[in-house]
Amino acid sequence: MNGAHDMGGVHGFGPVVPEVDEPYFHAGWERNVLGLVLALGVGGKWNIDMSRHARENRPPGEYLSLSYYEIWLAGLERLLEERGLPTRVLTAEEVPGVLARGGPANREPTRDARFAVGDAVRTLNLNPHGHTRLPRYARDKVGVVERVHGFHVFPDVNATGAGEDPQWLYLVRFTGTELWGPDGDPTSSVSIDAFEPYLEPA
Amino acid sequence: MTHSDLSDVQIRVRALESALVSGGHVDPAALDALVETYEHQVGPHLGARVVARAWVDDDYRARLADDATAAIAELGISGRQGEHMVAVFNTPEVHNLVVCTLCSCYPWSVLGLPPVWYKSAPYRSRAVSEPRAVLADFGVTLGEDVSVRVWDSTAEVRYLVVPMRPPGTEARSEDELAALVTRDSMIGVGVL
Numbered sequence: 001m002n003g004a005h006d007m008g009g010v011h012g013f014g015p016v017v018p019e020v021d022e023p024y025f026h027a028g029w030e031r032n033v034l035g036l037v038l039a040l041g042v043g044g045k046w047n048i049d050m051s052r053h054a055r056e057n058r059p060p061g062e063y064l065s066l067s068y069y070e071i072w073l074a075g076l077e078r079l080l081e082e083r084g085l086p087t088r089v090l091t092a093e094e095v096p097g098v099l100a101r102g103g104p105a106n107r108e109p110t111r112d113a114r115f116a117v118g119d120a121v122r123t124l125n126l127n128p129h130g131h132t133r134l135p136r137y138a139r140d141k142v143g144v145v146e147r148v149h150g151f152h153v154f155p156d157v158n159a160t161g162a163g164e165d166p167q168w169l170y171l172v173r174f175t176g177t178e179l180w181g182p183d184g185d186p187t188s189s190v191s192i193d194a195f196e197p198y199l200e201p202a
Numbered sequence: 203m204t205h206s207d208l209s210d211v212q213i214r215v216r217a218l219e220s221a222l223v224s225g226g227h228v229d230p231a232a233l234d235a236l237v238e239t240y241e242h243q244v245g246p247h248l249g250a251r252v253v254a255r256a257w258v259d260d261d262y263r264a265r266l267a268d269d270a271t272a273a274i275a276e277l278g279i280s281g282r283q284g285e286h287m288v289a290v291f292n293t294p295e296v297h298n299l300v301v302c303t304l305c306s307c308y309p310w311s312v313l314g315l316p317p318v319w320y321k322s323a324p325y326r327s328r329a330v331s332e333p334r335a336v337l338a339d340f341g342v343t344l345g346e347d348v349s350v351r352v353w354d355s356t357a358e359v360r361y362l363v364v365p366m367r368p369p370g371t372e373a374r375s376e377d378e379l380a381a382l383v384t385r386d387s388m389i390g391v392g393v394l
Contacts, residue, residue, distance in 0.1 A: 005305060006304055007304075007327040008304075008329075009327065009330060013322075015324055015339045016319050016322065016324045016328070016339040016340070017322075017339075018317070018319050018339075018340060018386075018391075019318060022318065024241050024315050026318070028212075029211060029215040031241070032216075032219050032233070032237075034237060036215075036219060036228065038236045038282075039229070039233055040222075048358075052304075055305070064323065073214065076218075077214075080218075085227050089226065089227060089228065089232075092231035092234070095232055095235040095236055096239075100281050101281075102281050102285045103285065104285040104286070104358075105357070106285075106286065133304060133357055137331070149357070149359055150286075152286075155357070171288075179331070183331075184331070185332065185333065185334060187346070188352065189350075190330045190354060191352070195357070
């Protein structure tokens, strides 16, 4: 979706302001939100792509008015309302193993990759209402495949609950001027990780 | 603290957590274990060990470049938001900078939880379009002859910047070298 979360290239947010000796949490409730999101995230009712969509799918003014953990809280409340209570309760004993394993997104390939390292590709001009991981600034742009990451769960479909629909995932590099025209930095480049359905031969 | 001193968000979180706990839908001991892990165990000291090893061991550096997930696992480091790692190496000609413009993807397994600025609109909006200006916000100025490579973490691959080893550190031990490595240098907004 073309939401406020898709921030690459947006003007007007001002300078980055790092905080010296920043603590991990700025209020006690942020700890609780982190714990709840991680515990319920392995509860069997939703996946990471549904979580991301639940956070980003809100009016731009609302998204921009919330702090980061407030967005996590709002997303969690929506998931509980829409998807229901967990079917699996994480125990303290399971925490080290669950965190060490994480949630790998790679799957056994069921077909050959369409593109290879060195191929020139153009990103499609896609504007879905649903979840996507193709940022707006990198649509309809020509780049070069620099790495084939593997065959990964496709967020655009996984976020809907219709299955993982794994796809080949590529590192695609664009020049600063391809992305930003004469206002771009000709000595910089930007890479994204792009799923095969985002790409066509250039 | 009286009840009226609680903010709206505190009240929401407290109500949600107590309802989930009393209903048996979350284990409070698991919540404590999760938070304790990320507040006290997982942090940039882990990434620093990877960087220091890469500085002192050319074979390790080559394995890190070839398959960072496996090379990092050699040091006993793995986990959530680090399942698919790629290491990118700063050189005198190339400086690397990591961002997630769409949310806050960050290599938790080697750097811990991200700082607020990494998740903020100023960083997410500008890192891809004006990386040198963002570096200036951190007091970093690169020469005109240094190109900037920005890595936008748009899938489940996570990027670790391996900064250049500071000059004059030839006699330092691996542990001493690890102590020199900052979180910011492994995101690419700092240099050593």
